[in-house]
Amino acid sequence: MSIKLYGAALSPFVRKTRVALALKGIEFESVHIDPNAPPEGYEKISPMKRIPALEVDGQFLADSAAICAWMEKIHPEPALYPSDAMEMGQVIWLERFIDYDLAMRCTFAVFRNRVLMPLLGKECDEEKVQHALSTTIPPLFVYLEKTLEGREFLVGDNMTVADIALASQMVNFHHAGEQLDATTYPNLAAHIKRMHALPPFVQTIEKESGFIQKVLG
Numbered sequence: 001m002s003i004k005l006y007g008a009a010l011s012p013f014v015r016k017t018r019v020a021l022a023l024k025g026i027e028f029e030s031v032h033i034d035p036n037a038p039p040e041g042y043e044k045i046s047p048m049k050r051i052p053a054l055e056v057d058g059q060f061l062a063d064s065a066a067i068c069a070w071m072e073k074i075h076p077e078p079a080l081y082p083s084d085a086m087e088m089g090q091v092i093w094l095e096r097f098i099d100y101d102l103a104m105r106c107t108f109a110v111f112r113n114r115v116l117m118p119l120l121g122k123e124c125d126e127e128k129v130q131h132a133l134s135t136t137i138p139p140l141f142v143y144l145e146k147t148l149e150g151r152e153f154l155v156g157d158n159m160t161v162a163d164i165a166l167a168s169q170m171v172n173f174h175h176a177g178e179q180l181d182a183t184t185y186p187n188l189a190a191h192i193k194r195m196h197a198l199p200p201f202v203q204t205i206e207k208e209s210g211f212i213q214k215v216l217g
């Protein structure tokens with residue numbers, strides 16, 4: 001089976017799929033796609049020209065959620081989705097909440113302004129960042145903090161794709177120079193620390209931080 005993952009280094013959605021592939025021990029080839037300047041014809045691979053996208057023996061899949069669902073079928077162990085029906089629904093909800101609602105406020109407001117804009121030679125809109133940090137992000141962190149009350153993972157007793165999605169978005173939050181306040185959000189801070197200590201996260205965080213440091217100083 002030939003597997004190609006189309007993406008770029010700092011994308012939280014690509015990182016989520018890379019970490020999940022690594023945890024399952026699935027080998028793949030990385031193909032770099034700049035989401036700001038996708039190559040001609042990329043819409044045949046990813047209809048909305050977004051990253052990540054996956055190619056498996058000439059067939060294509062777009063969106064990190066679709067890619068993770070595919071890999072669970074192809075390589076069930078270690079399981080990244082629960083077998084219980086209600087827990088499965090909760091994982092799908094949290095993955096969506098993290099990939100859309102949290103990502104919009106953390107990655108697309110904070111990381112985009114603090115890291116991506118300078119990388120593209122554009123100005124950071126710090127007012128937008130501060131608004132996100134003080135107003136739109138805290139209620140979402142409060143919800144996640146409560147969800148993690150008394151548990152190691154977001155749903156059930158095992159790591160799921162929802163935990164990987166959350167830890168992946170939080171890498172971008174850290175790249176943007178922000179740290180979670182462990183006094184206000186002790187469960188969330190402990191969860192992120194545990195997740196970021198997993199080898200696939202350790203490796204990618206080290207590589208990406210080195211790149212950002214080199215380019216932005």
Ligand SMILES: N[C@@H](CCC(=O)N[C@@H](CS)C(=O)NCC(=O)O)C(=O)O
Pocket residue numbers: 011012013035036048049050051052062063064065099
């Ligand atoms: N829900 C999608 C989000 C993917 C996404 O927004 N990727 C960004 C890069 S981080 C992208 O490709 N942006 C380019 C665009 O939207 O045109 C997923 O989980 O894969």
